Amino acid sequence: MKVKTEDYNAMLPRRRNIGVTERLLETETDSYNKLDKKGVHYGESRPYENSSNSKSTLILKSSDQDVFKFLEEFVFEPVMASRDRTSEFISTVRSLQGRFLNKPTVRDDRKAAVLETYSQFMSMAKVISKNITSTYTKLEKLALLAKRKSLFDDRPTEIQELTYIIKGDLNSLNQQIARLGEMPRGRRSMHSHSSSVVLALQSRLASMSNQFKQVLEVRSENLKQQNSRREQFSRVTPVVKEVPSLLQQDEVSIDLGEATSLQAQQFAFRDDTDSYVQQRAETMHNIESTIVELGGIFQQLAHMVKEQDEAIGRIDANIHEAEMNVEAGHREILKYFQNVTGNRALMFKVFGVLIFFFIFFVVFMA
Amino acid sequence: MVKVYALLILYKGINNASILKGAYDLRSFSYFQRSSVQEFMTFVSKTMVERTHPASRQSVKEGEYMLQVYVRADNLAGVLISDHEYPNRVAHTLITKTLDEFTAAVPSSTWATGKESTIDFPSLALHLEKYQNPKEADALTKIQNDLDETKIILHDTIKAVLERGEKLDDLVAKSDSLSMHSKAFYKTAAKTNSCCNF
Numbered sequence: 001m002k003v004k005t006e007d008y009n010a011m012l013p014r015r016r017n018i019g020v021t022e023r024l025l026e027t028e029t030d031s032y033n034k035l036d037k038k039g040v041h042y043g044e045s046r047p048y049e050n051s052s053n054s055k056s057t058l059i060l061k062s063s064d065q066d067v068f069k070f071l072e073e074f075v076f077e078p079v080m081a082s083r084d085r086t087s088e089f090i091s092t093v094r095s096l097q098g099r100f101l102n103k104p105t106v107r108d109d110r111k112a113a114v115l116e117t118y119s120q121f122m123s124m125a126k127v128i129s130k131n132i133t134s135t136y137t138k139l140e141k142l143a144l145l146a147k148r149k150s151l152f153d154d155r156p157t158e159i160q161e162l163t164y165i166i167k168g169d170l171n172s173l174n175q176q177i178a179r180l181g182e183m184p185r186g187r188r189s190m191h192s193h194s195s196s197v198v199l200a201l202q203s204r205l206a207s208m209s210n211q212f213k214q215v216l217e218v219r220s221e222n223l224k225q226q227n228s229r230r231e232q233f234s235r236v237t238p239v240v241k242e243v244p245s246l247l248q249q250d251e252v253s254i255d256l257g258e259a260t261s262l263q264a265q266q267f268a269f270r271d272d273t274d275s276y277v278q279q280r281a282e283t284m285h286n287i288e289s290t291i292v293e294l295g296g297i298f299q300q301l302a303h304m305v306k307e308q309d310e311a312i313g314r315i316d317a318n319i320h321e322a323e324m325n326v327e328a329g330h331r332e333i334l335k336y337f338q339n340v341t342g343n344r345a346l347m348f349k350v351f352g353v354l355i356f357f358f359i360f361f362v363v364f365m366a
Numbered sequence: 367m368v369k370v371y372a373l374l375i376l377y378k379g380i381n382n383a384s385i386l387k388g389a390y391d392l393r394s395f396s397y398f399q400r401s402s403v404q405e406f407m408t409f410v411s412k413t414m415v416e417r418t419h420p421a422s423r424q425s426v427k428e429g430e431y432m433l434q435v436y437v438r439a440d441n442l443a444g445v446l447i448s449d450h451e452y453p454n455r456v457a458h459t460l461i462t463k464t465l466d467e468f469t470a471a472v473p474s475s476t477w478a479t480g481k482e483s484t485i486d487f488p489s490l491a492l493h494l495e496k497y498q499n500p501k502e503a504d505a506l507t508k509i510q511n512d513l514d515e516t517k518i519i520l521h522d523t524i525k526a527v528l529e530r531g532e533k534l535d536d537l538v539a540k541s542d543s544l545s546m547h548s549k550a551f552y553k554t555a556a557k558t559n560s561c562c563n564f
Contacts, residue, residue: 157439160421160439161439164439164440273422273423275454276423276454276455276458279454279455280455280459280506283455283506283510284506286510287506287509287510287513290510290513290514290517291513293517294513294516294517294520297517297520297521297524298520300524301520301523301524301527304524304527304528304531305527307531308527308530308531308534311531311534311535311537311538312534314538314541315534315537315538315541318538318541318542318544318545319541319544319545321545321548321549322541322544322545322547322548323548324548325545325548325549325551325552326548326551326552328552328555328556329548329551329552329554329555329556330555332552332555332556332558332559333555333558333559335559336555336558336559339559
């Protein structure tokens with residue numbers, strides 16, 4: 001290979017590493033001050049850059065092995081001149097990459113596999129972002145349609161169709177992104193990049209679905225307004241109830257769309273849809289009110305338990321007191337008992353009785 | 367007793383409706399009647415779908431059966447044949463859900479031309495089985511029932527807590543009197559001791 005480079009005598013024997021774009025970006029700053037593999041300093045020569053690109057295209061026509069050896073040994077040269085050669089560079093890289101993908105017999109098979117998964121990943125991400133932009137345009141159209149407030153020019157079928165399409169698109173995009181997230185991603189260095197790509201796509205999808213929701217809300221608002229205005233114009237009240245949810249969007253829009261014509265006849269049909277919608281809404285309300293009630297009950301329960309807590313504290317205090325009193329009384333009685341059982345009291349009593357009788361006898365006998 | 371007899375998915379073409387897939391539960395009929403009943407059901411559902419406008423629902427009483435039809439905007443239709451007691455809302459929820467799943471499982475290109483044999487959608491029968499008992503299968507009904515049960519349990523709990531409160535009040539009074547008596551006891555004991563000490 002080196003022989004071939006030296007064949008082009010206009011150039012110095014330098015190498016360029018035109019590998020995958022990412023590796024380039026990484027090694028670009030690294031290679032600023034390095035010597036290349038042959039020990040030659042990175043100089044500056046425009047004719048060299050010129051010929052290098054032609055060299056690369058010429059090299060392409062050579063044998064496969066040589067092409068790839070060429071690839072791995074070349075180092076990306078920093079562009080210190082002010083000319084912007086990125087377009088040429090990009091075209092070169094693309095052509096090389098194209099070749100690269102077709103023939104995975106690189107010196108290092110592992111590298112090839114890694115690069116292949118990486119490029120697959122990238123192409124899939126590209127597809128997904130294209131889908132996202134197309135869905136976005138559809139969403140914009142829907143938003144525009146939903147904003148119209150005219151009473152008669154409303155096009156419910158179109159809106160409904162568009163809604164349906166966008167819903168399907170969002171679902172499929174979701175699935176695609178999920179699949180993308182599970183794909184193998186090659187080396188560690190590409191992990192963060194690929195995960196940030198997936199994250200970016202997911203965030204865009206999320207913002208789009210939020211917008212979709214908002215558009216639907218706006219549409220339902222407008223429907224309600226149209227409803228009230230139609231009521232003013234024609235004295236027949238159209239049979240629409242509640243705020244339609246995402247699921248029932250279709251029926252309600254068709255409702256109003258056809259209410260202008262043959263209303264009496266349509267009522268027989270519409271009633272069923274409306275009653276279904278109404279029933280669902282009713283059930284929802286019931287559930288909601290039950291939950292609210294339950295919340296209230298829990299609160300009351302907590303309150304009562306708190307009060308009883310206080311009562312228990314009082315009981316505790318009372319019993320403590322009682323214990324203390326009983327203890328003290330016990331001690332007193334013990335003391336008394338000791339007094340009583342002690343000999344001193346007995347002796348006092350015995351002598352007291354003796355002396356009393358002595359005095360009694362003496363007084364009475366004398 | 368709520369019972370679901372059949373669940374069908376049809377495609378409403380320009381002039382007629384074609385059955386894409388159907389699941390039947392004909393255990394309640396005698397063996398010899400089953401085939402005729404099934405034919406009757408398919409015929410009736412086809413007629414209903416042909417008569418129904420797209421993006422609308424209908425619930426029609428038919429003898430002793432109730433027919434719930436839902437035709438979507440893209441001409442895919444679902445029919446549920448049940449008895450009178452089956453709640454309408456649950457039926458339509460089931461139909462909507464089944465249609466959504468069908469759309470996901472079978473590509474829409476085959477709808478116009480599909481026949482029962484070519485289209486494969488086994489979960490239809492599963493759904494039919496599951497929804498025999500609407501109380502359990504439908505999420506809304508289940509939630510409602512659970513919530514009601516929870517409410518009853520909570521009411522009982524509150525009653526129990528009230529009783530507990532009463533008992534605690536009782537205890538408070540008793541402990542109060544206990545402490546008073548013990549105080550009197552102590553005072554008497556102290557007096558006996560303090561009086562005359564030999």
